[in-house]
Amino acid sequence: MDRSSLRFPALYLTRFAGGFGFITLVTLLGKYITELDPSATVVPLLGITLSAGFVIGMFTTGFTLAQTVAVVPLAWAGDRYDKRLVLLGVMLLGVVAYAVFPFVDTSWGFVGARALQGVAVTGMGLMSLSLVGELSELGTRANHIGKANSARFAAAILGSVAAGGLYEAFGFSPVFSLIVVVLLVAVGGVVALVPPDDSRVHGFPFSDLALNRRILAITGFRAQYAVAVTLVRTWVPLYATVAAASGGLAYGALAGSATVVAEKFTNMLLQPYTGSLSDRVGRAPFVAFGGAAYGLVALAVPFSPAVGEALGAPTALPVFENLGPAFLPLVAFSGLLGVADSFREPASMALFADEGTDEGGVASSFGVRELVWRPGSVVAPLLGGWLMTGVGMAWVFWVGGAAAISGVVTFLAALVYLYGPSALTEW
Incomplete structure (x- = not known):
């Protein structure tokens, strides 16, 4: 086999490794909340009294703040130097x-470890997607990106199942040992199969790409959609696993894993196909449809118990323990969230790859994409922590769903303003 034909699989493996580590922390977040006990009435930091909701939010916001800080220098380095390096x-x-996590024994130590993870995850995402976009031809770009994302979702499925199962049997340490091994295998694949990147972009392409009309058109949608996805993806497994006193369903770690797997599995199956359709049909219809559908499903998540009771859903299943009637409806809603997002994600990513390749700064284009996402993803966990502890778990999903729908309305308005009424079918 031609060695050059293995470049994409090696990059897909990188996406797999990044997704494997990321989803592990999402899946076990509820268990870390229980283990580190930030749910006390107050938590001191430098003499300042902080609420438990704030610290719970920082478990995710520490990660996203680090991502925000890392985006510009990493994207600039990718365009200016060797993306592979x-x-x-x-x-x-x-x-x-990931080697540090087993040694964390305080809430703020966990926040610091998540910040380090955030830099690594951001860099892996930016560079792997930049290389996939740069190596792909225009008519195949969304398809290749869809395949790369499918690898990430496959990792998410295996990672969440492995995280839940290994944690229940052995605790935290073996979970993170497995992540380290997977990452090292991916490093070997990149070294062996991905050639050095000889493209060089001088200057600071962020400034031009930030004013690109197509990127501007999607910015209003993406900024609001970040709030929706961060809230919903983070709180679905939390909803399944945290104690009933905190508004959750108090299921075990494996049940929380099942909700994550359902979303990732449907997304994994569909993204290569929806990406190919986007290459042929256009980007805008898929972004709008996927975003609207995601918002509607998110609004329905808190009704899982009512749906389960109305349908007479079973409360006892093999392997799973202590289930209620909400479990199967919650898993179904999670799967529908994956279906909805499979339409949006490859089309959105391909749009940024298209514009970045044309403008000579594909890493910076993906960097702009990341920066637009960051404010919502930083604020949303803090908002979610407050909603969860202040007004109720259901409001996390209602606010998330409303943010997705309002983002779609903003996107459609921008399309009509910048390109005319026919933009949805032509753009």
């Missing part, structure tokens, strides 16, 4: 980050 550097940083 930058990718290898952040992958090794990820090895260090």
